[in-house]
Amino acid sequence: MKILLFGGQGRLGTAIQNKLTQHQYVYPTSQEVNITDKEAVTNYIQKQPVNIIINLAAYNNVDAAEKDSTLADAINTQAPGYIAEATTEKNIPFVHFSTDYVFEGTKKEGYVESDQPNPINAYGKSKWLGEKKVLEKNLQAFIIRTSRLYGPPAKSPNAKRSFVDIVLDLASKESSFTINESEVSAPTLVDDIALHLQKYFLDSLPEPGIYHMSNQGGCTWFEWAKEIVDILNLPVQILPRDQNQQPRPAKRPLFSILHSTKITPMRPWQEALKNYLLHP
Structure with missing residues (x-):
């Protein structure tokens, strides 16, 4: 299978290429195709003999988006719509990745795919509007929401560091x-x-629509950090910090666990973390 990855040099795109070596990949840089330019996107996709397109590109500077949402809107809202429209015209499957930040974070038990988004920051709003654009322009598209990505380094030297x-x-x-x-x-x-x-x-396409894909369970940033140092038995003390001690421009959802009800859930986050740290 030949796969076109937008944002293919990021952490997730790199992992897809490293783990799924049976496929061929095309992963243009932003210099090769500007995804915020509708004509450029359409022309590029029309010339690519690929079987499926996956959009991993995102503007994910949550606090910067709060001060100036222009770039977040261009990359997270408009660009996915351009890609979705082009894939419809070419009649090829389209998978678009989104985020848990589309939810407001009031459901302690977590969110399922059918829950209504209600973002509380500009980044989350731009991603939710991007989801709507995709499903409006391509009725056969797939939205995959995920959360707190980490793993092996990205190909791009400009990729955001993981927690x-x-x-x-x-x-x-x-x-x-x-x-x-x-x-x-x-x-x-x-x-x-x-x-x-x-x-x-x-392997085979499911029904079009929205899916959740994250490791099972959930934790605070403090609990995650504690688990990291405990697994590696590092001689360091981590203390909890109240979020109000270091206020940030953008609000964050307090509870945003994603439950997968349409496909088999992934393994628990603790198991995945231990495997990654001890057997990289």
């Missing part, structure tokens, strides 16, 4: 540090997403 990388860096320099003790969501290993993507979307 695991940040904690390990702090642990190598400090004997003690604080981590936000709020915001419950699921850390998700990109390798697990790649394998699930193969099983449920590439």
